[in-house]
Amino acid sequence: MSITLLMCGLLFGGALAWFLEGVKAQSARWVSLLTVLVIGGYFAIALNATAYDFSTLQLLVRVAWISSFHIEYALALDYLSIVLILLTLFLALICVLVSWQEINDKVGFYYFNLLTSIAGIIGVFTAVDMFLFFFFWEVMLLPITALIAIWGHENRHFAAIKFFIFTQLSSLLMLVAIISMSFIHYQQVGQLSFFYQDWLTLDLPLSISQYLMLGFFIAFAVKLPSVPVHSWLPDAHTQAPTAGSVLLAGVLLKTGAYGLIRFVLQLFPQASVNFAPVAATLGVVSILYGAKMAFAQQDLKRLVAYSSISHMGFVMLALFSFNAIAYQGAVLTLVAHGLSSAALFALAGMIYSRIHSRDLNHMGGFWLNTPRMGGFALAFSAAAFGLPGLANFVAEFLSLVGAYQRYPILTILAAFGLIGSAIYGMVLFQGVFHGKCQVKQQAVNDLSSRELLVFSSLLALLIFIGFYPNSILGFFQSDSIIIAINNTVGVSK
Amino acid sequence: MTQLMLHSLLPVLIVAFGIVLSLLLIAWRRSQKLILIFTITIFSVALLASFSLFVDLADAVQVTTLVKVDSYGLFAFMLVLVASIAVSVLSSMWLTHTTEVHDEFFVLLQLVVLGAGILVISDHYASLFLGFELLSIALVGLVGYSRDSEFSVETSFKYLVLSACASSFMLLGIAFIYSYSGSLSFSTEQLMFDNMSDLSILVRNYGHGDVLFYRVGFLLFMVGIAFKLSLAPFHLWTPDVYQGAPTPVTLLLATVSKIAIFIVLMKCWFSQAIFVDTKSSDENMLFLMSIFAIASMLIGNALALKQQNIKRLLAYSSIAHMGYLLIVLIVISPQSVALAWQSALFYLTAYVLASISIFMTVQLTQYHHNKSELNVDDWQGMFWQNPSLAVLIIVAILSLAGIPLTMGFIGKFYLLNVAVQAQQWWLISALIIGSGIGLFYYLRIIFVLFTIVNEKNIAKELIPVSLTLSPAVNFSVMIVIILSVLLGIFPDLLGNLLVTVN
Numbered sequence: 001m002s003i004t005l006l007m008c009g010l011l012f013g014g015a016l017a018w019f020l021e022g023v024k025a026q027s028a029r030w031v032s033l034l035t036v037l038v039i040g041g042y043f044a045i046a047l048n049a050t051a052y053d054f055s056t057l058q059l060l061v062r063v064a065w066i067s068s069f070h071i072e073y074a075l076a077l078d079y080l081s082i083v084l085i086l087l088t089l090f091l092a093l094i095c096v097l098v099s100w101q102e103i104n105d106k107v108g109f110y111y112f113n114l115l116t117s118i119a120g121i122i123g124v125f126t127a128v129d130m131f132l133f134f135f136f137w138e139v140m141l142l143p144i145t146a147l148i149a150i151w152g153h154e155n156r157h158f159a160a161i162k163f164f165i166f167t168q169l170s171s172l173l174m175l176v177a178i179i180s181m182s183f184i185h186y187q188q189v190g191q192l193s194f195f196y197q198d199w200l201t202l203d204l205p206l207s208i209s210q211y212l213m214l215g216f217f218i219a220f221a222v223k224l225p226s227v228p229v230h231s232w233l234p235d236a237h238t239q240a241p242t243a244g245s246v247l248l249a250g251v252l253l254k255t256g257a258y259g260l261i262r263f264v265l266q267l268f269p270q271a272s273v274n275f276a277p278v279a280a281t282l283g284v285v286s287i288l289y290g291a292k293m294a295f296a297q298q299d300l301k302r303l304v305a306y307s308s309i310s311h312m313g314f315v316m317l318a319l320f321s322f323n324a325i326a327y328q329g330a331v332l333t334l335v336a337h338g339l340s341s342a343a344l345f346a347l348a349g350m351i352y353s354r355i356h357s358r359d360l361n362h363m364g365g366f367w368l369n370t371p372r373m374g375g376f377a378l379a380f381s382a383a384a385f386g387l388p389g390l391a392n393f394v395a396e397f398l399s400l401v402g403a404y405q406r407y408p409i410l411t412i413l414a415a416f417g418l419i420g421s422a423i424y425g426m427v428l429f430q431g432v433f434h435g436k437c438q439v440k441q442q443a444v445n446d447l448s449s450r451e452l453l454v455f456s457s458l459l460a461l462l463i464f465i466g467f468y469p470n471s472i473l474g475f476f477q478s479d480s481i482i483i484a485i486n487n488t489v490g491v492s493k
Numbered sequence: 494m495t496q497l498m499l500h501s502l503l504p505v506l507i508v509a510f511g512i513v514l515s516l517l518l519i520a521w522r523r524s525q526k527l528i529l530i531f532t533i534t535i536f537s538v539a540l541l542a543s544f545s546l547f548v549d550l551a552d553a554v555q556v557t558t559l560v561k562v563d564s565y566g567l568f569a570f571m572l573v574l575v576a577s578i579a580v581s582v583l584s585s586m587w588l589t590h591t592t593e594v595h596d597e598f599f600v601l602l603q604l605v606v607l608g609a610g611i612l613v614i615s616d617h618y619a620s621l622f623l624g625f626e627l628l629s630i631a632l633v634g635l636v637g638y639s640r641d642s643e644f645s646v647e648t649s650f651k652y653l654v655l656s657a658c659a660s661s662f663m664l665l666g667i668a669f670i671y672s673y674s675g676s677l678s679f680s681t682e683q684l685m686f687d688n689m690s691d692l693s694i695l696v697r698n699y700g701h702g703d704v705l706f707y708r709v710g711f712l713l714f715m716v717g718i719a720f721k722l723s724l725a726p727f728h729l730w731t732p733d734v735y736q737g738a739p740t741p742v743t744l745l746l747a748t749v750s751k752i753a754i755f756i757v758l759m760k761c762w763f764s765q766a767i768f769v770d771t772k773s774s775d776e777n778m779l780f781l782m783s784i785f786a787i788a789s790m791l792i793g794n795a796l797a798l799k800q801q802n803i804k805r806l807l808a809y810s811s812i813a814h815m816g817y818l819l820i821v822l823i824v825i826s827p828q829s830v831a832l833a834w835q836s837a838l839f840y841l842t843a844y845v846l847a848s849i850s851i852f853m854t855v856q857l858t859q860y861h862h863n864k865s866e867l868n869v870d871d872w873q874g875m876f877w878q879n880p881s882l883a884v885l886i887i888v889a890i891l892s893l894a895g896i897p898l899t900m901g902f903i904g905k906f907y908l909l910n911v912a913v914q915a916q917q918w919w920l921i922s923a924l925i926i927g928s929g930i931g932l933f934y935y936l937r938i939i940f941v942l943f944t945i946v947n948e949k950n951i952a953k954e955l956i957p958v959s960l961t962l963s964p965a966v967n968f969s970v971m972i973v974i975i976l977s978v979l980l981g982i983f984p985d986l987l988g989n990l991l992v993t994v995n
Contacts (some may be wrong), residue, residue, distance in 0.1 A: 007825065066983075066985050067986055067989065068988040068989065069910070106945065134897070137899045138896060138897040138902075139898055142891075145936075149940050155941050157937075160940065161932070161933060161937070161940075163934050165929055165932050167631075167932065168896075168928070168929065168932055169925060169929040172924075172925045173907070176913065176921055177910050179906075183910075183913055490534055
């Protein structure tokens with residue numbers, strides 16, 4: 001299986017879409033849809049056909065790239081990356097579908113950016129040479145920033161600059177940490193190396209590793225995002241076009257969590273254990289603060305954005321509990337939140353396309369005309385506050401159960417976040433669909449068949465995972481990461 | 494003087510000979526086209542000569558005590574020549590709009606290049622000063638060249654007076670250094686090894702008492718260098734001169750002058766062997782350099798934030814970039830010097846390519862808008878009108894901002910490597926903060942390019958009209974874009990060249 005082919009395919013598809021839009025209008029979206037379908041199909045078939053055991057990291061390709069620094073082009077896969085890539089590809093499909101009518105300006109270039117960013121994100125999930133990882137980490141930002149800055153809403157330039165600077169600054173810290181690690185490798189082994197599995201064998205003194213860990217942690221915490229470095233997120237999510245928001249919430253935030261799991265916890269186990277109380281506290285503060293802020297928003301997309309901060313707090317808390325159950329909960333949260341927040345942002349986009357406003361004060365009483373949209377919205381806000389039977393419930397439940405064994409008090413506080421999420425979920429639903437209608441009734445049509453397809457596929461997945469979480473958790477029973485985590489805790493005790 | 498020495502001086506000799514020939518050519522026939530072609534030919538021949546020398550040269554060649562030709566200097570000279578060819582081409586676009594014949598311009602340009610050539614190979618304070626003055630005086634003529642422009646007198650006077658001050662400070666500094674070491678050669682060690690032992694004892698004793706003079710001397714010397722590199726706090730002339738000078742000359746100031754001065758500074762600095770770890774280290778010197786570097790990074794970036802005029806913005810950003818580049822001077826041990834050289838040359842290459850790209854676009858659009866002041870907003874919506882030019886700017890800006898896919902990122906990666914190995918955490922923090930501030934104004938330019946312009950909602954003069962570019966221009970634009978991205982993705986193409994030379 002070739003991940004490189006996957007990324008090249010997406011790039012090529014994007015370029016083709018850009019080119020063909022100039023030849024024949026409206027062809028770009030079909031090309032993009034087809035590209036994502038083909039790539040997704042290829043990935044699924046290749047996964048089935050392969051003989052690797054992905055419960056440990058399987059190196060797929062490793063060739064020299066920049067020889068003066070011993071930098072290599074190395075990609076690897078394990079179940080964590082596979083699940084996240086599948087999520088990415090599925091949401092890419094959703095992104096193409098929600099952009100179908102929304103984008104009318106420079107359509108070809110739009111789809112080019114969309115597919116390029118997907119390619120970059122897949123690169124992030126598979127790179128195991130740290131320079132390569134950083135390369136993808138930065139490159140995926142460019143098209144996403146372009147999506148916000150060109151096709152965003154009224155305040156798009158500000159949001160795009162804020163987003164870019166937050167992520168760029170924090171990732172420079174990570175770059176310094178990466179270079180330091182390779183230099184330590186040079187001191188210990190006599191050769192620079194950026195290869196992840198080489199680094200795992202390094203013997204790092206705690207005094208150094210705690211600073212290096214912080215370099216990585218800050219970069220990933222900004223992406224996750226966690227309080228106090230979250231403030232780019234509400235702006236970026238609000239100003240981005242619908243597909244941009246879906247991509248940001250559904251996939252981009254997951255790169256932060258992925259980084260925490262893959263790099264922070266595994267490269268610096270001891271330093272992470274020492275730092276865990278701070279991180280867990282940050283996670284709980286994010287949960288409560290995000291929920292509180294979501295409740296106070298008038299802007300529909302801002303509300304959903306703050307709810308993302310709240311949900312990602314669970315991931316942070318669970319990851320730094322060093323507990324197998326909590327870890328599974330964290331991974332499941334990534335998937336569940338990816339689906340549910342994507343759905344809510346898609347909802348916001350659909351409402352915006354009908355009434356050209358995101359303000360909750362301008363909404364209300366939509367249920368009369370749009371019962372189907374209302375039904376889905378109810379289901380998705382129920383998912384957001386963790387109704388049993390939907391994926392988020394299992395995810396948050398596992399996270400809390402796991403975390404409770406290590407931080408009982410923090411976990412109890414975190415559980416209040418669930419109440420908060422029920423409140424803002426209801427604010428969202430009632431504000432939009434109940435009450436008196438503010439706009440002309442005729443303006444608000446019910447879901448088109450394309451929108452119906454988007455919503456029903458998302459909901460079907462949420463319900464499926466909710467009832468049968470082992471479809472994902474099964475991959476992580478004998479995961480090497482869990483073993484690593486158990487070892488870490490064993491060492492620290 | 495052996496044949497080898499003559500051979501290694503060849504590139505500089507070609508340029509010097511070219512100047513004489515140009516003067517004869519002017520006496521024979523005054524034609525702008527002719528002198529342009531001649532100048533470009535001279536530069537190209539010199540470029541070829543330095544390249545063949547660069548490939549062949551096994552070891553550094555000491556030509557008299559004044560000059561030492563090594564592959565690093567040759568590479569820098571190649572960069573100078575490439576930039577000068579770009580300047581010549583841009584000047585030809587600019588000078589056609591007037592009726593006069595401008596032969597002098599090209600002679601002055603060649604003189605600047607000769608000065609730069611002497612600087613990058615000099616190994617002695619005397620040859621340094623020679624090159625320095627040749628460069629400065631010719632530049633004064635060029636900076637004030639467009640007599641009709643409203644800024645020309647102000648600009649050239651500002652540059653002349655400040656440059657003369659800086660030179661005299663530098664001379665005083667050199668005198669102080671001489672009073673300490675008893676030699677005008679960069680490397681004091683060589684004096685000790687080569688000459689009789691009693692002299693070396695003399696030098697050592699002499700040096701022992703008056704180290705203060707040496708320090709003051711180096712400080713004064715740095716005033717001259719910092720002025721030319723426009724390092725804070727000697728940067729005040731930069732924005733005005735950048736803005737007032739004709740665009741090709743601005744490019745010359747930004748590239749040729751800075752490369753040459755920086756290379757000579759590196760040679761001088763590394764000959765003094767001031768390292769973080771060794772005993773001979775002089776912490777005051779390192780501290781001084783760090784202050785220059787940090788101040789330039791922060792001040793340059795902060796002042797660029799509010800600039801509307803593109804040339805002023807680039808002036809401030811160049812201050813910051815010279816600050817970043819100073820990082821390579823602070824290395825821990827003689828073993829790291831090679832990495833420092835590679836980093837500096839890679840970074841300079843990226844910087845030169847980006848500068849050429851941006852000033853080329855400035856020149857093209859300036860002519861189109863028919864105004865001397867080009868603001869960032871004049872580039873509105875260029876991506877949709879002139880995609881190739883816009884991509885050129887985007888790649889250049891991303892390169893300056895140090896974003897992956899471009900050369901600038903690899904350059905920054907080199908610098909960070911040097912800084913991490915020397916464990917200069919303050920410099921690293923300043924670099925990170927500086928890059929963060931820098932993103933504000935770099936991204937603003939890029940967003941302006943992408944603005945979707947509706948004709949009804951903006952003032953009429955801002956509506957972008959598509960430029961028609963000649964095939965030659967289009968071709969060179971493509972070449973520069975491909976080169977900067979290619980070297981950004983496969984830096985080995987250049988990196989290996991720099992590694993294998995020494």
